[in-house]
Amino acid sequence: MNLSAVSESRDNNFDVLRLAAAALVLASHSFALTGRHEPLAPHTLGTVGVEIFFVISGFLVTRSWVGDPSFRAFIGKRIRRIFPGLIAAVLATGLVFGAIYSTSSPGRYLASPDPWTYIASNVLLFPRTMISTVYTTNPHAAANGSLWTLPIEFRAYLLLGLLGAGALVRRWTIVPIAACIFGYSVIAGLGSSGRLFAMFAAGSSFYLLRELVVLRVDIAVGLFAIWVLAFSTTLSIAAGMLALPYLVAMFAYRTPRSLRRLAARGDISYGIYIYAFPVQQSIVATLGTISPFVLALIATPLVWVLAVISWRFVEQPFLRRRRAGIEPSGVLASPQPHQV
Numbered sequence: 001m002n003l004s005a006v007s008e009s010r011d012n013n014f015d016v017l018r019l020a021a022a023a024l025v026l027a028s029h030s031f032a033l034t035g036r037h038e039p040l041a042p043h044t045l046g047t048v049g050v051e052i053f054f055v056i057s058g059f060l061v062t063r064s065w066v067g068d069p070s071f072r073a074f075i076g077k078r079i080r081r082i083f084p085g086l087i088a089a090v091l092a093t094g095l096v097f098g099a100i101y102s103t104s105s106p107g108r109y110l111a112s113p114d115p116w117t118y119i120a121s122n123v124l125l126f127p128r129t130m131i132s133t134v135y136t137t138n139p140h141a142a143a144n145g146s147l148w149t150l151p152i153e154f155r156a157y158l159l160l161g162l163l164g165a166g167a168l169v170r171r172w173t174i175v176p177i178a179a180c181i182f183g184y185s186v187i188a189g190l191g192s193s194g195r196l197f198a199m200f201a202a203g204s205s206f207y208l209l210r211e212l213v214v215l216r217v218d219i220a221v222g223l224f225a226i227w228v229l230a231f232s233t234t235l236s237i238a239a240g241m242l243a244l245p246y247l248v249a250m251f252a253y254r255t256p257r258s259l260r261r262l263a264a265r266g267d268i269s270y271g272i273y274i275y276a277f278p279v280q281q282s283i284v285a286t287l288g289t290i291s292p293f294v295l296a297l298i299a300t301p302l303v304w305v306l307a308v309i310s311w312r313f314v315e316q317p318f319l320r321r322r323r324a325g326i327e328p329s330g331v332l333a334s335p336q337p338h339q340v
Contacts, residue, residue: 003206003213003249007063012252014056016259018269021056024049025146026276026299030292033280035139043232050149051199053273054156055244058203061157062174066207071165078157080318081270082150087123088314089274093144094119094131097278101285102133109133118143125151135281144277152193156200170208178205178241185237195237199244206245213249220250266316271307279303 006012028046031038038044065074094115102109109115114131121128127150129142163173178201184190185198206213223243230239280299284290287298 001215001254003210003215003253006215006253007207007210007249008067009253011257013255013257013259014060014252015263015267015269016255017052017248017251018056018267019263019272021049021052022269022272022276023300024052025273026280026303027292027296029145029277029280030296030299033138033140033277033284034290034292034295036292040231043236047195050196051240051244052248053149054153054196054199055203055206055248057153057156058200058205059207059245059248060203061160062204062207065160065164069164071161074161074164075157078154078161081315082154083123084318085270085274085310085315086147086150088310089144089271089278090119090122090147092275093278097282098131098134098143101135101282102131103136104133122147125154127151135285138281138284140281142277143281144274146273146277149196152196153200156197160204174201174208175205178202182238182241185241186235189234190237198237198241202241202245203248206249213246215246215250215254217250217254220247223247265308266311268304268307268311270315271310272303275306275310276303279306 024045028038028044028049031044032046061078064077068074095110098115098118099106099109104112112133114133118128118131122144127148129145129148131143134143135141178198181190181194181198181201185194190198223246227239227243227247230236276299279302280295283295283298283302
């Protein structure tokens with residue numbers, strides 16, 4: 001199967017894969033928020049989930065730009081995809097979870113600047129993970145440690161849009177940039193932000209090279225083996241840039257349609273990502289010392305419900321505005337956050 005023959009199709013399992021990536025982040029945080037280390041640390045399940053999110057975003061957002069090369073429409077789609085859900089989640093964390101689990105009384109807490117500073121900072125994409133009086137007895141006191149990846153993702157969108165506005169979203173521009181990032185990661189390594197930019201660039205390049213890509217099981221197995229062998233080494237980023245885009249495309253286009261039943265409630269992966277952390281923190285604050293497995297078991301249905309509500313009543317209504325003709329047509333990509 002040639003990737004170019006299927007890359008424009010909506011007949012894919014990207015929603016299911018995003019759901020799986022969000023589940024990996026939730027599972028990873030179940031260890032961290034109970035004060036445990038994951039079996040595969042330091043390269044955690046959450047890191048894998050976030051890398052998958054960024055590869056998917058690079059692929060689909062580049063497809064979106066190529067399908068509708070308007071900077072205004074492109075950024076409008078990205079804003080509508082990220083900010084409504086983010087604002088709702090930040091308000092819920094700062095005003096509801098925070099008021100319940102603050103060491104101050106609800107009235108004193110809401111009268112203090114802490115929740116409002118937290119809300120404003122995160123809505124403006126200046127990540128602020130802590131609220132000083134909230135979750136103070138937990139092993140980790142962050143209110144929502146997942147939000148740090150969203151500014152990175154939005155900057156990646158802006159960079160892609162600016163390159164596109166300059167007619168530079170082409171194979172001969174993005175692919176060399178990704179190659180330079182690849183080389184630098186081998187020689188000097190990359191930090192957390194650099195790792196996510198690298199995965200976004202890899203996904204973007206993979207879409208632009210789609211005419212050269214043949215999706216074959218044997219190639220996927222070989223790349224998966226390389227990725228696993230490099231999993232906890234200094235070559236993990238480079239291996240991920242090579243393997244993950246191919247594995248993502250294989251899953252999206254060559255797995256059974258029946259898997260889509262898992263995503264029948266809509267694209268709720270973003271809601272899972274932005275609500276899981278405060279829900280898990282609240283469970284730990286309520287129950288005290290519990291195992292990571294118990295935390296994941298309790299948190300999953302609660303987060304699922306919140307994510308469905310977020311999708312149906314917050315995210316989807318804003319996305320439907322595009323379908324009503326408010327902006328030019330184009331392929332909508334679901335950006336995810338993304339990280340641990």
